[in-house]
């Protein structure tokens with residue numbers, strides 16, 4: 001039974017990686033922050049392509065640290081559909097700082 005469940009979980013994770021929807025579609029650590037809806041959509045799309053939303057929502061960072069993180073993510077995403085432009089990056093950094101900043 002335990003094996004079955006972990007298989008189902010692996011499938012779910014696999015599917016969410018393929019669709020790029022991440023965990024946000026399956027409850028858990030959905031990104032339901034407030035502010036610019038366009039930026040929220042970007043975070044939902046771009047930042048769940050490689051890991052779950054919990055990697056994002058489970059961290060509190062200062063603006064500069066979100067900026068550092070996105071440079072690293074941008075390198076990983078280079079040439080992939082999950083890559084993003086400078087404008088998109090700054091929209092996301094503002095959004096992340098507002099919603100997942102250090103309080």
Ligand code: HEC
Pocket residue numbers: 043046047048049050051055056059069070072073076077078080082083092096
């Ligand atoms: C192309 C794949 C990819 C994309 C797209 C991506 N990430 Fe990541 N992310 C990774 C990998 C790989 C790691 C683990 C290695 C690391 O931390 O450098 C990671 C780790 C993280 C971490 C934990 C480490 C830390 O610095 O706190 C956070 C937070 C994070 N990502 C946020 C984001 C955000 C925000 C976005 C969207 C702007 C994003 N990721 C998009 C691949 C990606």
